Amino acid sequence: MPYKYPKGKGWDIPKQKYGVTNWAKYTDSLRNRGRIDVWISEKAIEGWYKKDRVYDGTGTPFLYSDLAIITCHEIRKVFKQPLRQTQGLIDSFFESQGLPIKCPDYTVLSKRLAELDIKVPRYRKTDKPDDDIAGIAIDSTGLKRFGRDEWHQEKYKISAKRSWRKLHVAVDDDHYIQAALITDRYEADEEVVDELLEQIDEPFDRFTADGAYDSHDVYDSVLNHSPNADVVIPPPKNAVFDENNHAIRNINFNEIKDHGRMHWQKTRQYGKRNYSELAIQRYKRILGNTMQSREISRQKNEGLIGAGILNKMTSLGMPDSFRRS
CATH class of the missing domain: 3.30.420 (Nucleotidyltransferase; domain 5)
Known part of the structure; x- marks a missing residue:
């Protein structure tokens, strides 16, 4: 993209070629992107469900926290899965680790996605x-x-x-x-x-x-x-x-x-x-x-x-x- 100019005006700029100096480190990072390491912190487990559920007469309060909904949709996006398959994938992770939590139902994932109050992308520098x-x-x-x-x-x-x-x-x-x-x-x-x-x-x-x-x-x-x-x-x-x-x-x-x-x-x-x-x-x-x-x-x-x-x-x-x- 940088430094484009029409050849008709006398500029003949060849396509720029680049090399990579950290191939070993970069290759490891690409491998890590594809790794499936099932590790869930204690903090995430504790925050998976809503702690204070207030019954105020307006309907059943949310069972799952926003953290749980966002995490499930991140997994869905990475693996390009429909909602039902996402639920099955996440539940299989939790069951294999013997964790006392479950994935929200696929209908909950769909409804809550529209209600999330996400302001900016996560993991920003x-x-x-x-x-x-x-x-x-x-x-x-x-x-x-x-x-x-x-x-x-x-x-x-x-x-x-x-x-x-x-x-x-x-x-x-x-x-x-x-x-x-x-x-x-x-x-x-x-x-x-x-x-x-x-x-x-x-x-x-x-x-x-x-x-x-x-x-x-x-x-x-x-x-x-x-x-x-x-x-x-x-x-x-x-x-x-x-x-x-x-x-x-x-x-x-x-x-x-x-x-x-x-x-x-x-x-x-x-x-x-x-x-x-x-x-x-x-x-x-x-x-x-x-x-x-x-x-x-x-x-x-x-x-x-x-x-x-x-x-x-x-x-x-x-x-x-x-x-x-």
């Missing part, structure tokens, strides 16, 4: 104290809600008839997803920046996004959250200088006009935007490009749970790469 965020890159992609698969379309010559949701992510320089959001497919990218920034607790030094986020409101939202942030958003090629535009947008425009787009990308670290694209690629490869839930209320929490799973895998290890000359 800022869950640890004194961690600064150097930069944030955001992007979005489509996740298939439902529809026929490719073989069915080819065989019967029918249209896809797909329905999509949009996954928006904000990723830091350590590849942790700091914020995630599921919206309708027609939601404009720049309209959800505020909601993403609300999930990020710490200020950051750099905000990187593509031209779809070139909006006055986006500049204001970023600076309201992190007043000292460097906003790196490329203006369109047909942009013109206008005093009514945001000051930072005009600075970006003048730098590109005076030194060229390639120079601007290098000096302003626009290539860091690739981290958000990489996070989206990892989400689709590891967790799939489809939503398991049907209703938007459940899909929103499913997206946050998926982002938390990727953060946990990131904590197990990532490759240290270098550019080959």
